[in-house]
Amino acid sequence: MPTTPGGSLSTATDINLLSSNSLFTDRVDRLQKQDFYRFSLSSSSSFNLHLDELSADADVQLVKDGNGNGIIDSGEVIKESRLGGTSAETIALPNLDFGTYYIQVYAYGGAETNYKLTVSATSNESIPISTSGGSSRWEKGTLRADIFTYQRNSQITFISGNGNVDFGSGKRDVLNLKDAGVFRNQVTFDWATASGGGVVANPGNKSRLFDEIRLNGGDGRRILFEGIEKIEFAGGVTYDLTQQVPDNNITPVVVPNDEAFNQQWNLHITGVHNAWRFTTGSADKVLIGIEDSGLGTDSNGNIHPDLRRTFFNGNNYLDESSSYSHGTLVQSTIAARGNNQQGIAGINWSSDSYMVDVLGGDNGDYDLASATQSIIDKAVSLGRRLVINFSLVGGSSKELQNIIASNQDVLFVFAAGNDNKDSISSPGSFAQSYSNVISVGSSWGLTDWYRNAKNPGDRAYYENWWGSNYASQADINAGLRPLTLMAPTEFIAGNAERNTSGTYNFNYDNKFNGTSASTPMVSGIASLVWSANPNLSASEIKAILAETAYDLGEQGYDQYYGYGFVNADAAVRTALALARG
Incomplete structure (x- = not known):
């Protein structure tokens, strides 16, 4: 021109x-x-x-x-x-x-x-950047508290904190700039928010939104980071990102005031507290369906006080179980009230839940197909995206399969099963056939039920009790992917226990276990990802969770861990990157 x-x-x-x-x-x-x-x-x-x-x-x-x-x-x-x-x-x-x-x-x-x-x-920030040698480098943390010491030998340094199972004990994922002699007045920040800021870049597995530090002085060196909870500069200046730091344009890592939050290692190891910087859920965009035992109620007909608003279909939410309310444990993991100075914090603080009783064979219980269709109808009437949690196995039918196949805009999340065998229980096995189905296995934190020390992320199993199901080698060789993700088990959740009068007393169970516990972790995180970007499809949510998972076991997809351990922060950042086009 x-x-x-x-x-x-x-x-x-x-x-x-x-x-x-x-x-x-x-x-x-x-x-x-x-x-x-x-x-x-x-x-x-x-x-x-x-x-x-x-x-x-x-x-x-x-x-x-x-x-x-x-x-x-x-x-x-x-x-x-x-x-x-x-x-x-x-x-x-x-x-x-x-x-x-x-x-x-x-x-x-x-x-x-x-x-x-x-x-x-x-x-270049929409294309992969080499992670070895040259002008860029990617440092990846473990599932524990890590210290990342900055090296000046790369033009672009990616830092991924991943989860931090030690967060509740006060340990942080730390970016150490002091040993490199970097002072606070020598850098410029570009903090990422849900509405702007930060940098979209691809460290090697998926483009997502990073916070950025630019080193002043003309050499253009940059640090793109995620999942970091503390930054240390030379000269004794420290930014604790769990508190309000001097840079007023940053939303700090969210630490809610719920009494037992420090015990919720299941949230810390999956980076949920980091993802909350960007979203705590959407009240008008996402609905969370739960097909389970229903919810326990007290003598006044009230559900657990730490649960948020729930949609019901008539009385088909009442838990008639004989001892404790499995559905209450599940729903509290996803949707306990957050930042309300009591109990625990759920993963999603804003999206409504819809509980349907499908367990127990009691009068009025729905079968899986009928329950699924009723939840889908509710989501359609509200105009919301829908995640449905199934912390159960069995009950699969051709009718349910047809509903899954014909509702590709719904995300179905199933438990992998607790038989410690190389076969994903039905209906979770549908994950190998449908891009809108996720199957979930279980990983340990720092200890097991008996307080034996464990390596965080390892597949949960006991010799003579239960174990998380896994994929068969034959399935892997055939190119099938029946196991999708791993998530925590044996963690604290809201509970309801039946008393002698036939109603329920409310409390908290610190060992909610099995793939029943792991599945609502993934459902809740998926609902956060969809809240961050409601324009995504169900299959895109599954792909994001798979691509941003923390790799466990053999490199890449494997029979014991699927795509790896779910990472809420990286997944939400990816959804936000896609929202920016």
């Missing part, structure tokens, strides 16, 4: 380069010996410049304005091309960092010539 470029820095022509070529035609001669163009990049980009259609010798250089003062002599010459005669000049830089730059086109000696300048810059 025709343009009249500026002949000096102060009159440099501003140009936009992202995603498409910019074409400029002009002339350098005795009246104006040099032309200047100015552009800015907000992220690392692949930059290309081509100067041709010359009738005499002209050269070009790219300069970064290091001080933001528009004085080219104080900037850094990034690259120049000075071929003789009428040869075309080219500058190609695959990783040009963020900042403000000037392009200077100038005549050699007293030459006069027309020229065509073609320039483009495509952001």
Whole structure:
């Protein structure tokens, strides 16, 4: 396109380069010996410049304005091309960092010539970046509290804190900048929020939203991080991200005031407290269906006081079990009231639940197909996305399978089963056939039921009791994926125990176990991901949870751990990245 470029820095022509070529035609001669163009990049980009259609010798250089003062002599010459005669000049830089730059086109000696300048810059932050050697590096934490000591040997450093099972004991995932001699006044933050800020980048497994630290000084080094709870600078300055830090534009890691929150290692190890920075659920976009035993009620007909609003279908929510209310345990894991100064915090604080009693064979109980259809009808009437939790096995039918197949906009989450065998229990086995079905296995935290020390994330099993089912090697060899994800088991949840009068007393059970406990962990996290981006499909939610899971066992998908251990923070950040296009 025709343009009249500026002949000096102060009159440099501003140009936009992202995603498409910019074409400029002009002339350098005795009246104006040099032309200047100015552009800015907000992220690392692949930059290309081509100067041709010359009738005499002209050269070009790219300069970064290091001080933001528009004085080219104080900037850094990034690259120049000075071929003789009428040869075309080219500058190609695959990783040009963020900042403000000037392009200077100038005549050699007293030459006069027309020229065509073609320039483009495509952001690298929507494509994978190498994680070994070169200009980028990815440091991945464990499921425990980790310290990440920053090294200056990469242009871009990714830091992934993952979960932190030690959070309740006061230990944090720490980004250590002090040992690298980085002071607070030497960096600039770009904090990610649900509505803006941060940087969308791909560390190697999925593009998602990162918080960013830019090191000042002109070398363009950057740290993109997630799942971090504390930052330590040189000079004794520490940012505890569980508190309000001096940068007022950051939403800190959410630490609710529920009495037993520090005991909820199941939330800490899956990064739910980090994901809450972005969403605690959606009151009008997502519905959580639960097919279980119903809910226990007290002598006044009330459900557990730590549960939020629940939809019922007539009286088909009353738990008639003989001892304790399994449905109360399940629903409290997903949807206990958060930040209400009592009990525990559920994963989702805002989305409504819909409980249907399908267990026990009591009068009025629904079968799985009828219950599923009633929940779907409710979600349709409300205009909401729907996740349905099945902390159960058996009861599968062709009718249920047809409902799953014909409702691809619904996410179905099933327990893998507790038989400690290489077969995923039905209906969880539908996960190998349908992209809107997830099957969930169980992983330990720091100890088992008997307080024996365990490696966090390991598959839960006992020699003579129960164990999380896993996929058969034959299924793996056939390319099937019947086991999707792993999640915590044996954790605290709201309970209701039947008393001698036939009603229930409310309390908390600190050992809710089996894949029945793991399944609502994934359902609750899926509901957060959908709350962050309601435009996603059910199959996209499943894919995000799989791709962002913490890898366990053999590298990649394996028979004992599926795609790995669910990671709420990374999954929500991925949904937000997709929301930004």
